[in-house]
Amino acid sequence: MAGPGNSRGFQGVFTPLRYWLLLPSWLVVGFFMVAPVLIMLVYSFLTKEFRGGVIWEFTLAAYDQFFLDRGLFGDEPPKIEWTYIGIFWRSVWQAGLATVLCLLIGFPTAYYIATRPPATRNIWVFLVTIPYWVNLLIRTVSMKFLIRDNGPINEWLLSAGLIAEPIHLINTPVAVQLGLFYSYLPFMVLPIYAAIERFDFSLCEAAADLYAGRWFALWHIIIPNVRPGIVAGCILVFIPSLGAFLAPDLLGGAKNFMIGSLIEEQFKGTAGNWPFGAAASMILLSVVLVVLFFNARNRATQTSGAGH
Amino acid sequence: MKKAILTCLTAAGLALGAGPALSAGKLSVYHWFEYIPQELLDKFAAEHDVEVTMDTYDSNEALLAALKGGKLGSYDVAVPGDYMVEILAKEGMLDTIAAGELANKGNILPQWADVSFDPGRMHSIPYQWGSTSFTVSRDAYQGDIRTTDMLFNPPAELSGKINVLDSQGELLALASIHLGIEQCSNDKEKLKQLNALVQGAKEHWASFISDGAKDVLVSGEAAVGMIWNGFSAKARGENAALEYSYPKEGYLVWMDNVVLLKDAPNRENALKFMDFLLEPENAAAVTNFAQYTAGVGGVDDLLDAELKASPELNPPADAPAGQFVQVCEEATQVLYDAIWTNLKK
Amino acid sequence: MARKTDIRHYQGFLPMTVLCMVLLYGPLIIVMVYSFNDSLSITRWGGFSLRWYYDVFFGLEAPKFQKAAFNSFSIATMAAITSTTIAVAAAVGMIRGGQFRAKTASFALISLPLMVPEIVTAVATLIFFTTIGFTAGYATILVAHIVFCIPFAYLPIAARLEGIENIYEEAAMDLYASRAQAFFQVLMPLMLPGIISGFLLAFVISLDDFIITNFVKGAGIETLPTAIFGAVKQGIKPNIMAISTLLLLLSFVFVTLSWFAGRMGSKNP
Numbered sequence: 001m002a003g004p005g006n007s008r009g010f011q012g013v014f015t016p017l018r019y020w021l022l023l024p025s026w027l028v029v030g031f032f033m034v035a036p037v038l039i040m041l042v043y044s045f046l047t048k049e050f051r052g053g054v055i056w057e058f059t060l061a062a063y064d065q066f067f068l069d070r071g072l073f074g075d076e077p078p079k080i081e082w083t084y085i086g087i088f089w090r091s092v093w094q095a096g097l098a099t100v101l102c103l104l105i106g107f108p109t110a111y112y113i114a115t116r117p118p119a120t121r122n123i124w125v126f127l128v129t130i131p132y133w134v135n136l137l138i139r140t141v142s143m144k145f146l147i148r149d150n151g152p153i154n155e156w157l158l159s160a161g162l163i164a165e166p167i168h169l170i171n172t173p174v175a176v177q178l179g180l181f182y183s184y185l186p187f188m189v190l191p192i193y194a195a196i197e198r199f200d201f202s203l204c205e206a207a208a209d210l211y212a213g214r215w216f217a218l219w220h221i222i223i224p225n226v227r228p229g230i231v232a233g234c235i236l237v238f239i240p241s242l243g244a245f246l247a248p249d250l251l252g253g254a255k256n257f258m259i260g261s262l263i264e265e266q267f268k269g270t271a272g273n274w275p276f277g278a279a280a281s282m283i284l285l286s287v288v289l290v291v292l293f294f295n296a297r298n299r300a301t302q303t304s305g306a307g308h
Numbered sequence: 309m310k311k312a313i314l315t316c317l318t319a320a321g322l323a324l325g326a327g328p329a330l331s332a333g334k335l336s337v338y339h340w341f342e343y344i345p346q347e348l349l350d351k352f353a354a355e356h357d358v359e360v361t362m363d364t365y366d367s368n369e370a371l372l373a374a375l376k377g378g379k380l381g382s383y384d385v386a387v388p389g390d391y392m393v394e395i396l397a398k399e400g401m402l403d404t405i406a407a408g409e410l411a412n413k414g415n416i417l418p419q420w421a422d423v424s425f426d427p428g429r430m431h432s433i434p435y436q437w438g439s440t441s442f443t444v445s446r447d448a449y450q451g452d453i454r455t456t457d458m459l460f461n462p463p464a465e466l467s468g469k470i471n472v473l474d475s476q477g478e479l480l481a482l483a484s485i486h487l488g489i490e491q492c493s494n495d496k497e498k499l500k501q502l503n504a505l506v507q508g509a510k511e512h513w514a515s516f517i518s519d520g521a522k523d524v525l526v527s528g529e530a531a532v533g534m535i536w537n538g539f540s541a542k543a544r545g546e547n548a549a550l551e552y553s554y555p556k557e558g559y560l561v562w563m564d565n566v567v568l569l570k571d572a573p574n575r576e577n578a579l580k581f582m583d584f585l586l587e588p589e590n591a592a593a594v595t596n597f598a599q600y601t602a603g604v605g606g607v608d609d610l611l612d613a614e615l616k617a618s619p620e621l622n623p624p625a626d627a628p629a630g631q632f633v634q635v636c637e638e639a640t641q642v643l644y645d646a647i648w649t650n651l652k653k
Numbered sequence: 654m655a656r657k658t659d660i661r662h663y664q665g666f667l668p669m670t671v672l673c674m675v676l677l678y679g680p681l682i683i684v685m686v687y688s689f690n691d692s693l694s695i696t697r698w699g700g701f702s703l704r705w706y707y708d709v710f711f712g713l714e715a716p717k718f719q720k721a722a723f724n725s726f727s728i729a730t731m732a733a734i735t736s737t738t739i740a741v742a743a744a745v746g747m748i749r750g751g752q753f754r755a756k757t758a759s760f761a762l763i764s765l766p767l768m769v770p771e772i773v774t775a776v777a778t779l780i781f782f783t784t785i786g787f788t789a790g791y792a793t794i795l796v797a798h799i800v801f802c803i804p805f806a807y808l809p810i811a812a813r814l815e816g817i818e819n820i821y822e823e824a825a826m827d828l829y830a831s832r833a834q835a836f837f838q839v840l841m842p843l844m845l846p847g848i849i850s851g852f853l854l855a856f857v858i859s860l861d862d863f864i865i866t867n868f869v870k871g872a873g874i875e876t877l878p879t880a881i882f883g884a885v886k887q888g889i890k891p892n893i894m895a896i897s898t899l900l901l902l903l904s905f906v907f908v909t910l911s912w913f914a915g916r917m918g919s920k921n922p
Contacts, residue, residue, distance in 0.1 A: 361873025
C-alpha cells in the first residue's frame with residue numbers, strides 16, 4: 001500500500017482509525033436495522049389480542065395461520081393452507097416476469113448506449129438516469145392515469161375508432177406487471193450499461209478475425225463477460241418488485257394481492273394482526289436472503305473457478 | 309466532518325423549532341377522508357388560534373387498528389361510526405365528557421341525544437348520519453336495481469365490474485341482510501352460508517376500495533359500487549348516470565360521531581372543536597359538503613335546496629327501515645373475523 | 654474500429670432503445686401535458702391553463718401540501734447530510750483500512766438496508782419504535798430515512814475513493830500534515846465528486862420514500878409522497894398532476910447537478 005520510503009511501514013494513513021471510522025455505521029445500522037429485524041422475529045411469535053394489539057405470550061399461531069388451513073372456524077383437522085403460499089408464489093412469479101421483461105428491453109438499451117461515441121453516450125445515460133430519479137409514486141400514478149378505462153390511451157383509441165370498448169387493464173394482474181416493469185426498468189439498464197462500458201471490445205474483434213458470427217460473439221463473449229452487471233440489474237429489479245406495495249395497490253385493486261399488500265394490510269389496513277404481518281415479513285426476508293445467498297455463492301464459485 | 313455535524317444539528321434545530329409555536333394551541337383530528345370542508349377547519353383554526361392537523365382513515369376497522377397500534381394518545385378527536393363508538397368505549401379508548409363541558413350539547417336533536425351505542429352521550433356527539441347500500445351506473449345496466457342481488461348475485465353483464473367497501477362491519481352486515489340472517493348470529497350453519505355467499509360473490513367483485521369508492525364509479529371502472537348515500541350523491545354530481553339504490557331486502561344506516569379520545573394531548577381544544585361542530589351553522593357546512601344528514605337542530609334552513617330534495621337522502625316510500633351494524637359478543641365476533649380474513653385472503 | 658461493418662453493432666438494438674425511452678418517458682410526458690389542462694375532468698382536454706399550478710400554491714389544499722413539502726425537504730436534507738457523513742467515514746475506513754477481519758461483515762451491514770425489501774424494513778422499524786415506546790412523529794421518519802440512505806450515499810463515495818491512489822495523503826503526511834489535515838485538505842477535496850453524488854442520491858431517495866414513511870409517520874405529519882398517495886387514493890385530480898410535474902422538474906435539476914458533480918470529477922485525477 002504505502003510507498004517504500006514510508007515512515008509508517010505498511011500502514012496507510014487512515015488504517016489505524018478504521019474501526020473508529022466504521023463505528024457510526026455499525027451503530028446506526030445495527031441499532032435501527034438489525035435490532036428491529038430481531039424484534040420483528042420475536043413479534044412473529046406473539047399472540048394477537050382480540051380486536052388487534054399483541055399479548056406477550058409465545059405462540060406459533062401466526063406461522064400456523066400462514067401454512068395451515070384448519071377450516072373456517074379452526075375446528076377441522078389441519079390441511080396445507082395454499083392461499084398465502086399462493087400470494088407468495090404470485091409475487092415471485094410477477095417479480096420474475098418483471099425481471100425478464102426489464103432484461104429483454106434493458107440489455108439492448110444498455111448495450112446500444114454503451115457502444116455510442118462518448119459524447120452521445122453521455123446524453124443517453126442522462127436520459128435513462130432521469131426516470132430513475134423521479135419519484136416512484138409519481139411514476140406509478142402516471143401509469144395508472146394512462147391506462148385507466150377513461151384514460152388518454154383508451155380515449156385516443158376510442159376516438160380514432162380503433163376499438164369499440166375501452167381496453168380494461170386497471171385492477172388486473174397485467175396492470176400490476178406493467179407497473180412493476182415500468183417502475184424498475186432503469187434499475188436494469190444502469191448496471192448493465194456500466195458493465196458493458198468497461199468491456200474490452202478487442203475480444204470481439206479477435207473473435208471476428210476468427211470468423212465468429214456477431215450473435216455468437218454476443219452470446220459467448222460479451223454476455224459472459226458482463227454477467228456481473230446483468231446479475232446486479234436482475235437483483236435490483238427482482239427484490240424491490242417482490243416486496244412492491246405501490247404497484248399492486250394502485251394498479252391492482254385490492255384483489256391482485258402481492259406480499260407487500262398482504263403485509264401492509266396487517267399493519268395499516270383493517271386486519272390489525274401484527275404477529276401475522278411480522279411472520280409474513282420474516283418469510284419474505286428469508287426468501288430474499290436465500291436469493292442473495294445463492295448469488296453470493298455463485299459469484300464465489302465463479303471467482304475461484306477463474307483462479308484455477 | 310465536525311462542520312457537517314454542526315450543520316446537521318443546526319438544521320435539525322431549525323426544522324424542529326419552525327414546526328410548532330406558530331399558534332397558541334393545537335388540535336389533532338383523526339377523521340374519515342373527504343368528510344369535512346377545509347374551510348371549516350380553517351375557520352376553527354382562526355377562531356380559536358389553534359393549529360389543526362388532520363389524518364384520515366377509510367373504515368371503522370382501520371381506525372380501531374390504528375388506535376390499537378399505538379396511535380392512541382396522538383389524536384384528540386376521531387369520528388367513529390355508531391358500533392365503533394361502542395367498541396372503542398368497551399376497549400377503554402374514550403374519555404368521558406363531564407356534564408357542562410359542552411356548551412352546545414343542547415343543540416343535539418332529541419332522537420340522537422341518548423343513543424344505545426353511547427348512553428347519555430358520555431363520550432360522543434353526533435356528526436352526520438346516513439345509509440350504506442350501493443350505486444349503479446345506468447349506462448351499464450337498465451334493469452331493476454333495488455335488490456341486494458346487484459352486489460351478491462349480480463346479472464352476468466355486471467360481473468367483474470363491482471366494487472365493494474373495504475369495511476368488515478358494513479359488508480358482512482349487508483350480506484347478512486341479503487341472506488335474511490340476523491346480525492351476530494352464532495349459528496355455525498348460518499355463518500357457513502354467509503361465508504359461502506361472500507366467497508361466491510367475490511368472483512364478481514373487481515375491487516375492495518373505500519377511499520376511491522366514488523372515483524371508481526365516476527370514472528366507469530366499476531358499474532356497481534357499494535357506497536354511502538352522501539358519497540354517492542357527490543358521485544352523481546360528477547356523473548349523472550349514477551343511481552343510488554335503496555334495496556327492498558334492506559340496507560344499513562349509521563351515525564358517525566365525534567368522540568373525545570383517551571389521553572388526548574389537547575383535551576381543551578378537542579372540547580372547543582366539538583362545541584364548534586354543534587353550532588348549526590358549522591354542522592350545516594359539513595352537511596352541504598358531505599351531503600349526509602346532520603344530527604344537530606337548526607340546520608335545515610342553512611342547507612342547499614338541491615341537497616334536501618336529493619334522491620340519496622330521501623328513500624322511496626316503500627323502502628324498508630335501515631339497520632344499524634350490531635356489536636357482537638367476543639366469541640361470536642371471532643367467527644365473523646374469520647369469515648372476513650377468509651374473504652380478504 | 655474503422656471496419657466496414659462494426660462488430661459491435663447489432664440490428665434491432667436501436668429500436669429497442671427507442672422503445673425503452675418511449676416506455677420510460679411516455680407516461681411522464683402525458684402527465685406533464687395534462688397538468689396544463691383547463692378542464693375539471695382530467696381526461697377531456699379543455700385548453701391550456703396554469704390554473705392547477707395556481708391551485709398548488711394558493712388553493713385550498715395549498716397549506717397542506719406546503720407543510721408536506723417542508724417536512725419532505727427538511728427530512729431529506731438532514732437525512733442526506735447525516736447519512737453522507739456516516740458514509741464518508743465508513744468509506745475511508747473500508748477502502749483505506751487495508752485487510753481486516755470485520756471487513757466483509759461491515760460491508761454486508763452497510764448494504765443491508767439496500768438488500769432488505771422496503772416493506773420489511775418498514776414493518777421492523779414500526780415494531781421497533783412501538784416496542785421501545787418511541788412516539789411516532791417527525792423524528793421517527795428522520796431516523797428511518799438516515800438508516801436506509803446510508804448505502805445509497807456509501808456506494809458512490811466508496812467508488813470514487815477506490816479510484817484515488819493513496820499517494821496524496823501519504824505525501825501530505827510526509828510533509829508533516831496531521832491526519833485531520835491530510836483528510837480535510839487533501840483527501841476530502843479529491844473525494845468531493847463522490848460525496849456530492851452520494852449526498853444527492855441520498856437526498857432523492859429520502860424525498861422519494863413512501864412505504865417506510867407511511868409506516869413510521871406520526872399523527873398529523875405528512876411528507877409529499879404520503880400526502881400525494883392519500884389524495885390519489887380518492888382519484889387522480891389535476892392538482893396532483895401539477896405537483897407531479899413540479900417534482901419531475903426537480904428531479905431533472907438534481908440529475909443535472911449530479912451530472913456536473915461527475916464531470917467535475919473526471920477533470921480531477
